[in-house]
Amino acid sequence: MAVICFICEGAYPYIVGGVSSWIHELISSNPQHFFKVLCIIPNKEFAKVKYKIPKNVVEIKNIYMDPYLNFSYLKVLRENMQKNEEKEKSIEELLLFQMNKDKEKLNKVEDVFSKKMGTPLEIILSKEYWEILLKYYNQHYSKGNFSTYYWTYRNIILNLLKIGQESIPKAHIYHSVATGYAGFLGAVIAHQKKGKFLLTEHGIYPREREEEVLASSWIDADFKSIWIDYFYYLSKLAYQYCDKIISLFEYNRNIQIEYGAPEEKTIVIPNGVDEKKYGSIVRNKRKGFHVGSILRVVPIKDVKMMIKGFKIASDQIPDMTLWLIGPTDEDDDYYEECLKLVENLGLKEKVIFTGRADVTEYYSFLDLLLLTSISEGQPLSILEGLASGIPFIATDVGNCREILIGKIDIGEAGIIIPPTSYVDLSKALVELYNSPEKLEKFSVNGKKIVNKYYSKAAFIEHYRKIYDEMGG
Structure with a gap:
């Protein structure tokens, strides 16, 4: 254990x-x-x-x-009366974001994380920090605004010192x-x-x-x-x-x-999902064409692009509904922008923000899932959707291409489009709406892909062995 x-x-x-x-x-x-x-x-x-x-x-x-503003003004004044060369070397190394082949990087800055040189703010206010900062500014950034330069480094270094001293x-x-x-x-x-x-x-x-x-x-x-x-x-x-x-x-x-x-x-080690749990979801076709996305309403998911692509396609697919399933409270400003876009495009009756929800309820009736992210790794939402038998349209980010169209021994389970391209999204939506036989083939292939390459059991077993090996 x-x-x-x-x-x-x-x-x-x-x-x-x-x-x-x-x-x-x-x-x-x-x-x-x-x-x-x-x-x-x-x-x-x-x-x-x-x-x-x-x-x-x-x-x-x-x-x-x-903000972590705990510091002793008297301590700062007292220590600034004379130069501390060790402190200066540690601070200079901390401000120099270069690794090269130096295997002793943290040895040189260890003292600033031990608190013996002061709290984060006391170090930032030290004479040594100020002199190194000025030196780097004159060497590399003298054409830029010094105030902006100062606050840039202050924010970065305070965070590192705060974390390192915990x-x-x-x-x-x-x-x-x-x-x-x-x-x-x-x-x-x-x-x-x-x-x-x-x-x-x-x-x-x-x-x-x-x-x-x-x-x-x-x-x-x-x-x-x-x-x-x-x-x-x-x-x-x-x-x-x-x-x-x-x-x-x-x-x-x-x-x-x-x-x-x-x-x-x-x-x-690939991600894995419970193929039995998602594969056992009973699919109940609803009237109309139901498209969904499992996401957080944040800019990196490019929800606006999804809404624009949906709008273009909905002109040819009048019975299509878009379900945006997931939290909306992580970026209030972006969520409001998305709501305004939906309103401006006349889609209030067709685009539904569900908030946090049990995704399995939606997997039971969705005809198609979307992922329009600007950046991803290996999305669990794709693996869950495929395991449930739902094809995907996804942007060409992270591992999406390999999952959806890269398993040549099984076949394709969706369509890959360029990031930010709502025109390509709309075309893919119309294509799949008009190709029920392709949707069915993608559905069958998706389940096979998850069962063979992304099972929960294999994923858990890989980490179990690593934990046993490293913790023993």
Whole structure:
């Protein structure tokens, strides 16, 4: 019996979605082990539990990333009277987001995480931090606005110091579900030899963050490179300190290796779903053509593109209904924008936001499922839908292509379209509406694909062996 601590960033048990469901399934399916959950979240208000916590979860600890202003002004003044060279070296290394082949990265910054050099804000206010910051600015960013530069680094470094100085629950294995802050904390834990460090990447974190940074309007163009370098640094650091690195499919494993993961540490374990549970759902055809999507109403799911594509197709399919199944409260502004779009397009009677719901009720009558995400890993919603006998239209992201059209020994189970293309979505909707025989063939193939490649039993057994091996 081992104690396994999941490290989550803005996910389980406070967010409903694929990654959270994946964690919940692993915990529930390994009752022989005890689990703890270490959650990195924005603030206390975020901590609203959305899952029934399994009995083998013995501790949930939150790390809040809201303002942490505890510091001693007198201590800062006193320590700024004279220079501390060790402190200066640690801070300089922390601000330099480069890994290269340096295997002692955290050795050089260890003292700032031990609190002996002060609280996060005391370090930020130190003379040493200020001088290093100025030096980097003059060397690399002097054309940019200094105030923006200062606050960019302040936000980044405060977060790292806050996380690095936290007390950590005791465990045999620390299992992070991403690189980012969760992976960084795992690296600190492994460096301090508190336990084994296991990483499962559902998507490629730095690549996803890079896309967000490049598209963002709130990050000054002169300093986007700082954020991008920072996110790649966090991933490389996690890869360095991991005992084992898991990806969901081979393509992502190759990207991990390209980004610095030691090849000998990497393995592929696909997601799995309960094919018996979903395969036993009784399908009851309803009047009309019912299309659904299992999602969180957030920008990365590109719900607006889905609504636009549905609108174009509905002009040719008047009896079509779109069911958007999942939470709407994670991004209130985006949800309101989606509601307004539905209203402006005259779709209020045809597009239904269900909120949180039992998805199996909808799997019983949906004719087709959609996924229009801008970025994905290996979506559980696709595997569940296929296991239920429902074909898919999905954007060409993550592992969607391989799942739906890549199993040549079985056949296709859906259609792949380019991301952001509502025109291609509308064409695919019309094509499948007019091809009931193709829908039926996709339905049969989808069940076969899940049974052969993505069974829950195989998924659980892979992790059971890893937990036994690392926790023994």
